[in-house]
Amino acid sequence: MAARSDVSRLRGVARLRAGLKGWGGVGAMAALCALALAFVLLLPLTQSRGGGEPGLGGSGVAQGAPARAGQCSEGTAQDQSPAPSSASGDTIEAIRKRGHLSVGVDQNSYRWGYRNPNNPSVELEGFDIDLVHAIARNIFGDDYGADKIQFRAIPTNQRIPAIQSGRVDMVVRTMTITCDRLNQVSFSAPYFRTGQQVLAPKTSTIKGYDRTLAGKKICSAATSTAHDRLAADQQAGKIPATADISLTVPNQLDCLVRLQLGQVDAVVTDGALAASQAAQDPTVQLKGGTFTTEYYGVAMKQDATDLVRRVNRILEDYRGDGDWKASYDKWLSATLGKDSESATPPTAHYK
Amino acid sequence: MPTMPVVPPQPGPPGRPASPPPAPAPPRRTAFAEGVDQLRAAATTEPGRLRVIGAVLALLVVAFGAVTAWQTTERAGAADDVLHSSQPLSSDAADIYRSLADANTMAASGYLAGLQETRETRERYENDVRTAAAKLVTAAANSEPGSPSAATIAELNELLPEYKGLVETARANNREGFPVGGAYLRLANDTMQNKMLPKAEDLYKKENQRLREDYGDATLYPWAAIALGLLALAALAWAQHRNYRRTNRVLNHGMVAATAATTVVLLWLVVGHTVARAGLNDSYDHGVRSLNVLHDAQIASLKARSDENLTLVSRGAETKELKDGTVMDAYDWGYDQEIEALARTLTRAGALADDPAGKKPVQVANSSMKEWKLRHSTARKDNESGEYQKARDRVIGTSKEQSTSVCFDNVDTSLAAALRHETNEFRASAGDGLDAMSGLTVGSAALAVLGAAGATLGVGRRLSEYR
Numbered sequence: 074m075a076a077r078s079d080v081s082r083l084r085g086v087a088r089l090r091a092g093l094k095g096w097g098g099v100g101a102m103a104a105l106c107a108l109a110l111a112f113v114l115l116l117p118l119t120q121s122r123g124g125g126e127p128g129l130g131g132s133g134v135a136q137g138a139p140a141r142a143g144q145c146s147e148g149t150a151q152d153q154s155p156a157p158s159s160a161s162g163d164t165i166e167a168i169r170k171r172g173h174l175s176v177g178v179d180q181n182s183y184r185w186g187y188r189n190p191n192n193p194s195v196e197l198e199g200f201d202i203d204l205v206h207a208i209a210r211n212i213f214g215d216d217y218g219a220d221k222i223q224f225r226a227i228p229t230n231q232r233i234p235a236i237q238s239g240r241v242d243m244v245v246r247t248m249t250i251t252c253d254r255l256n257q258v259s260f261s262a263p264y265f266r267t268g269q270q271v272l273a274p275k276t277s278t279i280k281g282y283d284r285t286l287a288g289k290k291i292c293s294a295a296t297s298t299a300h301d302r303l304a305a306d307q308q309a310g311k312i313p314a315t316a317d318i319s320l321t322v323p324n325q326l327d328c329l330v331r332l333q334l335g336q337v338d339a340v341v342t343d344g345a346l347a348a349s350q351a352a353q354d355p356t357v358q359l360k361g362g363t364f365t366t367e368y369y370g371v372a373m374k375q376d377a378t379d380l381v382r383r384v385n386r387i388l389e390d391y392r393g394d395g396d397w398k399a400s401y402d403k404w405l406s407a408t409l410g411k412d413s414e415s416a417t418p419p420t421a422h423y424k
Numbered sequence: 425m426p427t428m429p430v431v432p433p434q435p436g437p438p439g440r441p442a443s444p445p446p447a448p449a450p451p452r453r454t455a456f457a458e459g460v461d462q463l464r465a466a467a468t469t470e471p472g473r474l475r476v477i478g479a480v481l482a483l484l485v486v487a488f489g490a491v492t493a494w495q496t497t498e499r500a501g502a503a504d505d506v507l508h509s510s511q512p513l514s515s516d517a518a519d520i521y522r523s524l525a526d527a528n529t530m531a532a533s534g535y536l537a538g539l540q541e542t543r544e545t546r547e548r549y550e551n552d553v554r555t556a557a558a559k560l561v562t563a564a565a566n567s568e569p570g571s572p573s574a575a576t577i578a579e580l581n582e583l584l585p586e587y588k589g590l591v592e593t594a595r596a597n598n599r600e601g602f603p604v605g606g607a608y609l610r611l612a613n614d615t616m617q618n619k620m621l622p623k624a625e626d627l628y629k630k631e632n633q634r635l636r637e638d639y640g641d642a643t644l645y646p647w648a649a650i651a652l653g654l655l656a657l658a659a660l661a662w663a664q665h666r667n668y669r670r671t672n673r674v675l676n677h678g679m680v681a682a683t684a685a686t687t688v689v690l691l692w693l694v695v696g697h698t699v700a701r702a703g704l705n706d707s708y709d710h711g712v713r714s715l716n717v718l719h720d721a722q723i724a725s726l727k728a729r730s731d732e733n734l735t736l737v738s739r740g741a742e743t744k745e746l747k748d749g750t751v752m753d754a755y756d757w758g759y760d761q762e763i764e765a766l767a768r769t770l771t772r773a774g775a776l777a778d779d780p781a782g783k784k785p786v787q788v789a790n791s792s793m794k795e796w797k798l799r800h801s802t803a804r805k806d807n808e809s810g811e812y813q814k815a816r817d818r819v820i821g822t823s824k825e826q827s828t829s830v831c832f833d834n835v836d837t838s839l840a841a842a843l844r845h846e847t848n849e850f851r852a853s854a855g856d857g858l859d860a861m862s863g864l865t866v867g868s869a870a871l872a873v874l875g876a877a878g879a880t881l882g883v884g885r886r887l888s889e890y891r
Contacts, residue, residue, distance in 0.1 A: 175810070180739035181603040188739075188812070190538040191601045195813060223810035226740035231751055323754075324741040326607040333593075333604075353602040 145252035151263040151368035152422040153255055155378060157386035162379025165212060168242055173220065174209045177227035177235050177244035178202065181326055183349040184404040185247055197224055201245045203400040204264065204371070204391065208243075211387045229324070230296065233257050236374055243373045243380070247345055249298065250370040259377065260370035261384040262421035264397075266414060268363025269299055270344035272332070274356055279339050281361020287313035289338035292328035295321040299341040302365065326350065332357065343367065344415065348408040359408075368419055385421070392418040471890045477663055478883030481679075482876040484656040485686055488649065489872015492693055493865045495646035499697065500861040502641035503704060507854045510638045511712070513566055514631040515847070518719045520559045520580070521624040525726035527552035528616040531591045532733035533829070535598060535609050537820050553588060560584070563627065576627045583620050587612055606737050613734055617727065617758075625723075632716065639708055642857075643701045646693060653690035660686065660879065667886065678882020685875030689868045696864045703857025711850025714776045718846060721769035721789070722839045728762035729832045731755045732800060736807065736816055756804065763800070766793055766835070773842065782849070785842035789835045796831030803828060 145153065161169075168174055178201060179186040185199040192198070196219075205224070210217045227235050232244045236258050250260045271286075273279040279286060293300040303318045320337055322328055328340040329350040340347065344363045351357050371384050391397050397418045401409075409415050466472030530549035534541040560581055567573040590612035597605030660683045667676050735755040742754035770790045777783040799818060807815035821827040 180812075181606055181741055183603050187603045189601045190598050190605075193539065195816070224812070225808070225810045226812075228740040228743045228751070228753070230743060231740070234751070323743075324607065326604055326741070327611065329604050330607045330611055350604070353597070353600075353604045 151250045154262045156423040158382035159386045164377040164380040175223045175241045177241040179246045180226045200404045249367045258372045263368030263419040265369040266419040267344040268365040270347045271360040272347040273339040282364040286316040288315045290317045292337040294325040352408045481879035485875040488652040488656045492649040492868040495649045496864045503858045505638045510635040514635045517628040517631040523552040523556040529726045529730040532730045536733045676882045678878045681878035682875040685871045689871045700857040700860035707853030714846040717773045724766040725835045731758035785838040789838040792834035799828045
């Protein structure tokens with residue numbers, strides 16, 4: 074068997090050799106060899122891509138606690154503050170020891186708390202800021218100075234967490250006293266009276282919070298009292314169903330931008346803040362009176378009773394000696410008026 | 425003995441009705457069949473066979489030349505597009521993207537500086553807007569009407585003046601001392617970061633896609649031409665072998681010339697294409713990929729910088745709730761995202777940089793980024809503890825030891841240097857690739873004609889012996 078296959082193999086080779094004999098003069102084999110050689114030599118070049126990262130563009134590339142029923146009613150929420158006292162307790166001692174009062178404020182509310190970019194020191198100024206200075210002046214007495222206050226920019230939705238966590242001693246930031254909030258923080262006696270109000274261009278047909286809002290686009294800040302009120306009143310038929318209240322923005326000031334850009338016809342917000350917006354644009358004005366009554370208070374930690382009483386004492390003096398009035402005249406009377414319901418300090422009632 | 429049960433007879437297949445198949449009418453003969461018959465008739469004589477062989481050889485060589493010319497033209501065209509059209513367009517799209525992000529950063533810095541806004545910041549902002557507008561015009565001219573790219577460009581063209589209007593209104597209000605200016609700037613920033621930049625990124629990705637397609641077209645092996653070349657060579661070899669068997673003559677000059685010409689074209693094709701391919705692949709690996717990563721890094725650094733500025737402009741006006749329920753300043757959050765993206769892209773850029781000249785600027789950018797992060801955290805601490813003025817000085821001040829603006833500038837200039845270097849690398853490699861293909865089309869066509877002529881003459885010489 075083996076012998077036979079050897080023979081046949083030999084015969085095959087012989088046949089091949091004979092067959093190849095005639096190819097001798099032909100460059101074909103040489104050409105093929107050259108071609109093969111070229112491929113082999115260039116092989117490394119053909120492999121140069123690879124390794125590293127896979128191609129381009131790989132990165133390609135997002136509440137409130139329920140109000141305690143029975144104890145608090147919205148109409149008298151502002152009357153829940155403890156009686157004034159000038160005694161110092163643990164909280165006040167701790168603040169004195171620390172050397173500064175930490176206050177949560179707004180830095181974007183014109184005439185309330187804002188930084189004037191044209192003031193080289195870029196100090197905060199406004200009605201709320203004046204009150205903070207009065208409080209610090211009283212707490213630190215003769216030691217009082219600008220370095221005794223630490224102003225912290227607190228976003229609206231962070232006011233209560235900032236107080237609860239102790240990041241700030243108090244919030245003086247156009248904060249309305251409500252039953253809901255009273256469950257989480259303590260408030261001083263009210264220091265300002267305001268209410269929701271409509272802001273619109275002077276030439277607008279809108280007359281106030283009424284039927285003239287029909288078919289108009291109304292802007293309010295997301296999760297604000299204004300937006301909740303608009304939704305509830307539209308449901309109840311107090312404002313026309315054709316009013317479009319769908320646009321909400323992160324901050325009430327963004328509403329003024331939308332109003333100026335013509336994307337909305339009116340803004341609903343606290344009268345105090347609406348006035349602050351009107352102060353930045355002479356072509357808009359407050360329309361109609363306030364349609365709710367709200368009171369601003371200084372918010373503090375719930376167990377900081379000594380501080381709350383002290384602030385109430387300070388507020389009594391602040392109202393009494395004309396400082397309140399002076400601050401109002403300086404920041405607010407131009408837009409809110411000399412004899413509006415906001416122009417006099419609210420009367421304090423204590424618990 | 426029991427007998428096996430008898431199997432009953434199985435039913436046979438049903439009888440088919442025996443009908444004779446109808447005699448088919450002779451079908452009409454096609455021209456092709458007739459041609460084949462004629463050829464078959466011609467092939468019965470040696471001169472006839474020689475004629476057929478000559479024609480087939482000439483046809484094969486000419487076809488090889490033609491396919492080679494066609495395929496190399498296509499590849500050279502694609503390579504030319506890479507170098508002179510799609511890469512510049514991709515780079516233009518990157519410029520639009522970068523200019524817009526840069527304009528936004530300059531607007532935020534200028535706003536925050538207020539009275540202290542420098543002339544440079546203002547001019548850089550204006551230049552960015554001009555660059556973006558000009559490059560949008562080029563991009564529009566190069567996009568096909570009705571294509572998604574054209575739509576994106578049109579939208580960007582509409583948004584740019586809107587954006588600029590918002591920035592100018594912000595500036596005017598800030599000069600009056602009105603905080604509503606900050607709200608305008610936030611809206612401008614929102615328009616830029618959430619509407620314009622995604623569109624610009626989209627445009628940039630589409631141009632990159634086009635670039636990648638051109639690369640694919642240019643580096644595709646010309647298999648059809650190679651196969652035809654090998655076939656032509658095989659046919660020539662067979663014909664010469666046949667010639668030798670019949671006449672005992674070793675060389676037929678015409679056919680040898682045809683073989684030589686075909687071999688040269690085939691070698692030229694394979695070598696030229698492989699070298700070109702290597703050059704182009706090199707330009708992709710060392711140029712385009714680095715460029716893409718560096719562009720990404722630049723955008724991330726610009727976004728981080730504008731967020732850093734806006735934190736101090738917005739002063740808590742916008743918040744972002746994280747998944748775990750904690751609430752952060754929206755711009756602090758944005759900064760953290762972007763600076764992380766910058767760190768990631770710089771690591772990738774470092775890995776892709778293949779020479780010291782490319783590595784160095786990336787290293788500088790990386791160390792500046794780390795310093796920036798460090799200084800930013802100090803500035804943030806200051807801001808959070810109510811030291812607004814200190815924080816602002818750290819962000820827009822010019823102190824070499826403290827200011828984050830110095831770090832940002834360092835990142836920005838080193839990334840620009842790295843981009844320049846990688847663009848040059850790309851041009852050099854892609855240019856080499858394109859050069860390797862030059863002359864191939866004309867050369868292969870000419871040589872194929874020569875080869876075909878050789879084959880025809882060679883066969884003709886044999887044929888003349890029969891006259």
